[in-house]
Amino acid sequence: MMLGRNVSFLPKPPTNLPSNSTLLQYLLGRTRKRDFRMAETAHATAKRMVEVLGSEEELAAALAEYVADLSDKFVRERGLFTVVLSGGYLIDLLRKLAEPPYAESVEWSKWHVFWLDERVVPKTHPDSNYKLACDGLLSKVPIAPENVYAINDTLSAEGAADDYEACIRYLVQSGVVASSAASKFPKFDLMLLGMGPDGHVASLFPGHPLLDEKERWVTFIKDSPKPPPQRITLTFPVINSSEYIALVVAGTGEVDAVHTALGNSGDAKKLPAQMVSSEGELTWFLDKAAASKL
Numbered sequence: 001m002m003l004g005r006n007v008s009f010l011p012k013p014p015t016n017l018p019s020n021s022t023l024l025q026y027l028l029g030r031t032r033k034r035d036f037r038m039a040e041t042a043h044a045t046a047k048r049m050v051e052v053l054g055s056e057e058e059l060a061a062a063l064a065e066y067v068a069d070l071s072d073k074f075v076r077e078r079g080l081f082t083v084v085l086s087g088g089y090l091i092d093l094l095r096k097l098a099e100p101p102y103a104e105s106v107e108w109s110k111w112h113v114f115w116l117d118e119r120v121v122p123k124t125h126p127d128s129n130y131k132l133a134c135d136g137l138l139s140k141v142p143i144a145p146e147n148v149y150a151i152n153d154t155l156s157a158e159g160a161a162d163d164y165e166a167c168i169r170y171l172v173q174s175g176v177v178a179s180s181a182a183s184k185f186p187k188f189d190l191m192l193l194g195m196g197p198d199g200h201v202a203s204l205f206p207g208h209p210l211l212d213e214k215e216r217w218v219t220f221i222k223d224s225p226k227p228p229p230q231r232i233t234l235t236f237p238v239i240n241s242s243e244y245i246a247l248v249v250a251g252t253g254e255v256d257a258v259h260t261a262l263g264n265s266g267d268a269k270k271l272p273a274q275m276v277s278s279e280g281e282l283t284w285f286l287d288k289a290a291a292s293k294l
């Protein structure tokens with residue numbers, strides 16, 4: 001099932017988190033509702049938190065609750081909710097949103113869905129982040145197809161990046177996407193990030209010059225170390241202007257990158273994941289396996 005459309009029709013900083021800090025919350029079997037009012041009062045000093053769940057299943061449950069609570073909050077406050085999805089196994093970890101109670105309780109018609117990065121492949125290709133999200137979540141819930149902002153798969157990498165930036169600029173002008181008073185970059189309500197074993201987020205890879213992009217909202221890469229090589233990606237200034245960011249890691253594949261990013265690894269090199277911050281609240285969601293070296 002195809003949802004959404006090609007978009008071309010449309011004209012700080014948190015402090016470093018020490019290992020075992022009081023912010024490292026072991027919320028095994030957590031059931032409480034998150035108190036986002038806390039985050040609202042903390043705007044001047046953006047917050048970073050780490051939540052470690054006992055299993056992948058509990059991580060998926062906690063993530064669904066977190067996203068549903070933020071959806072409620074933004075729909076109440078703004079009348080809509082702008083959500084940015086990554087590819088990778090994050091989509092599987094969102095599976096519980098398509099199940100009761102969230103399948104019925106979330107106001108899906110108010111969601112506006114974007115991609116943090118996309119591979120320059122047709123939407124039907126197995127490498128497409130759009131296809132992954134459609135198959136895993138978007139086709140299972142009543143999101144309005146016109147609110148699904150897919151990347152134009154008929155363009156080159158350069159063209160698709162320009163086109164997606166133009167789409168976001170239009171949506172900022174029309175008030176769908178908020179704008180950061182501080183950075184002047186678009187301010188999405190929630191970004192859902194995964195992380196690769198090398199510490200990459202979106203299509204922003206360690207040591208790549210794109211990490212230093214300061215002007216563009218959306219850019220492209222033609223030499224991605226992880227296939228496929230051609231991709232487009234939101235840039236760090238846009239990522240870091242978001243109100244809420246969840247950085248989600250499960251299993252043992254990224255355990256060393258998690259240790260470098262959050263632990264006392266003594267590693268001086270900065271992973272892309274360590275460059276992520278948020279204007280409001282950044283939460284690392286880990287399962288026990290991913291956190292096992294912390």
Ligand SMILES: O=C1O[C@H](COP(=O)(O)O)[C@@H](O)[C@H](O)[C@H]1O
Nearest residue numbers: 086087088089090194195196202
């Ligand atoms: O290539 C990509 O990788 C990252 C991480 O993927 P994962 O499979 O290790 O979770 C993903 O967040 C990004 O969207 C994707 O294009």
